Amino acid sequence: MSQALPPVSVAERLAERIAALQAGTAALKSERGQNRAVPSPLVGEGQGGGESRRCGGEGRAQLSGAARQTCENLVLDVIGLCVAARNQPYMQAALAAWDDEGPCTAIGHGRTLSAAGAAFVNGTAAHGEDFDDTFEGGPVHAGAVVVPAVLAACERYARTGEAALLGIAVGAETLCRLSLVAPRLIHRAGFHPTAVLGAVGAAVGVGAALGLDRRQIVDALGIAGSMASGIIEYLAEGAWTKRLHPGWAAQAGLRAALLAKHGFVGPRTVIEGTHGLFNAFAHTTAVDYDSLTEGFGERWLIETLAFKPYPCGTMTHPYIDCARRLAARGVAPGEIREMVCEAGEGTVHRLWEPLADKQRPPNGYAGKFSQPYCIARAFVRGNVGLDAFTDEAVRDSLVLELARKVSYVVDPANPYPRAFTGHIRVVLIDGRVVEERQPHIRGGAQEPLTRAEIEDKFRLCGRYGGWDDARTDAAVALARRLFDGESDLGVLRG
Numbered sequence: 001m002s003q004a005l006p007p008v009s010v011a012e013r014l015a016e017r018i019a020a021l022q023a024g025t026a027a028l029k030s031e032r033g034q035n036r037a038v039p040s041p042l043v044g045e046g047q048g049g050g051e052s053r054r055c056g057g058e059g060r061a062q063l064s065g066a067a068r069q070t071c072e073n074l075v076l077d078v079i080g081l082c083v084a085a086r087n088q089p090y091m092q093a094a095l096a097a098w099d100d101e102g103p104c105t106a107i108g109h110g111r112t113l114s115a116a117g118a119a120f121v122n123g124t125a126a127h128g129e130d131f132d133d134t135f136e137g138g139p140v141h142a143g144a145v146v147v148p149a150v151l152a153a154c155e156r157y158a159r160t161g162e163a164a165l166l167g168i169a170v171g172a173e174t175l176c177r178l179s180l181v182a183p184r185l186i187h188r189a190g191f192h193p194t195a196v197l198g199a200v201g202a203a204v205g206v207g208a209a210l211g212l213d214r215r216q217i218v219d220a221l222g223i224a225g226s227m228a229s230g231i232i233e234y235l236a237e238g239a240w241t242k243r244l245h246p247g248w249a250a251q252a253g254l255r256a257a258l259l260a261k262h263g264f265v266g267p268r269t270v271i272e273g274t275h276g277l278f279n280a281f282a283h284t285t286a287v288d289y290d291s292l293t294e295g296f297g298e299r300w301l302i303e304t305l306a307f308k309p310y311p312c313g314t315m316t317h318p319y320i321d322c323a324r325r326l327a328a329r330g331v332a333p334g335e336i337r338e339m340v341c342e343a344g345e346g347t348v349h350r351l352w353e354p355l356a357d358k359q360r361p362p363n364g365y366a367g368k369f370s371q372p373y374c375i376a377r378a379f380v381r382g383n384v385g386l387d388a389f390t391d392e393a394v395r396d397s398l399v400l401e402l403a404r405k406v407s408y409v410v411d412p413a414n415p416y417p418r419a420f421t422g423h424i425r426v427v428l429i430d431g432r433v434v435e436e437r438q439p440h441i442r443g444g445a446q447e448p449l450t451r452a453e454i455e456d457k458f459r460l461c462g463r464y465g466g467w468d469d470a471r472t473d474a475a476v477a478l479a480r481r482l483f484d485g486e487s488d489l490g491v492l493r494g
């Protein structure tokens with residue numbers, strides 16, 4: 001027996017919200033063209049405020065200044081991460097495997113590609129070192145999917161920086177909100193939420209940047225649902241497939257938007273339908289669809305995106321900080337009998353188990369998803385940087401000796417995924433106990449990185465990828481002005 005279809009679907013409600021944002025932007029552009037004194041397009045009053053303002057009448061929702069700053073930070077962060085990864089073997093393979101040329105920039109490479117090719121290559125690079133932004137509520141990685149898709153579309157179709165800003169904001173916000181519809185369930189079912197939901201976020205981001213109307217946005221959503229994919233079996237042996245998930249989602253979303261633009265029809269009940277996105281990937285339709293649409297364009301969740309200080313799984317970061325503080329207190333590795341960490345149940349199957357394997361990761365990439373290794377590395381070597389995840393680094397005997405003493409207990413009160421916390425209880429050989437806790441992730445909403453720290457991270461990534469100071473300075477300058485001019489990415493090639 002077929003289920004009755006709703007008169008207005010979730011996708012149609014979302015498209016209505018996006019259309020209101022587009023209308024407000026268009027109206028402001030018209031008013032500026034008449035030399036009327038109005039705020040800059042897309043940005044409401046109160047540049048540092050938490051919520052966006054409405055300007056000039058009902059229905060003209062705009063970005064807050066904080067949300068625009070997040071989008072600027074996303075662009076800079078993604079560019080840096082692409083440069084950091086450009087010489088890595090997985091990126092050489094990804095670039096060589098994409099065989100269609102075109103006018104679009106593969107960041108850090110001389111070769112240019114089609115829009116879909118650039119979206120794939122840049123999305124794969126941005127996530128390749130697991131150093132990209134995270135939305136704590138999901139968790140999902142918005143920038144690595146949405147920024148490459150929107151920049152490729154804007155470069156290919158000569159859209160302005162203003163259009164890129166709208167697309168990045170809409171796409172990233174959609175992806176973050178989708179992750180709140182069914183928290184933990186997609187991961188629990190064996191799928192990667194960034195990969196599955198990213199195709200949908202990229203589709204509406206590109207659609208908004210290219211000016212798709214409401215019906216076309218709905219179709220793009222419907223088409224993207226059939227392109228969504230991404231399993232988490234990479235966890236078994238540290239295979240590379242997680243790295244390509246954002247790239248694949250970026251190009252899938254771009255293709256979905258282009259198909260919709262040219263009249264291809266997708267199911268309007270793609271989100272909540274009997275055979276829709278959440279029933280397929282979360283195995284239920286009893287979820288919170290209002291999280292996606294309520295306040296969209298008025299309250300911006302992307303303001304809370306976390307920018308990573310360490311190139312590994314975000315849930316591990318507070319534990320790394322705890323380990324570094326414990327080492328700074330003068331505790332020596334040889335004095336330790338055991339290190340026991342309180343952990344959220346939802347992190348165990350990805351970061352803690354099988355425990356013996358996590359205590360001795362098989363390769364550098366697997367080390368990024370091992371809390372025992374990351375904690376031990378931070379304690380023994382004082383930090384966890386890009387050089388901590390080579391195949392040679394994860395064979396460090398001193399680190400592995402400590403990692404085998406690291407274990408966990410599930411804390412039923414742990415707030416994951418609403419917040420990422422850290423805890424380490426160290427029992428010393430002489431019986432003494434020392435302990436550290438951290439209530440939030442550094443780089444997130446409670447303790448955000450400054451713009452200067454994000455630029456410092458960018459320069460670190462540039463050096464790691466082989467760029468000199470002149471190249472990195474030019475890229476920083478581009479990121480600062482991108483939303484105020486044309487989408488010219490030529491300075492990022494080579």
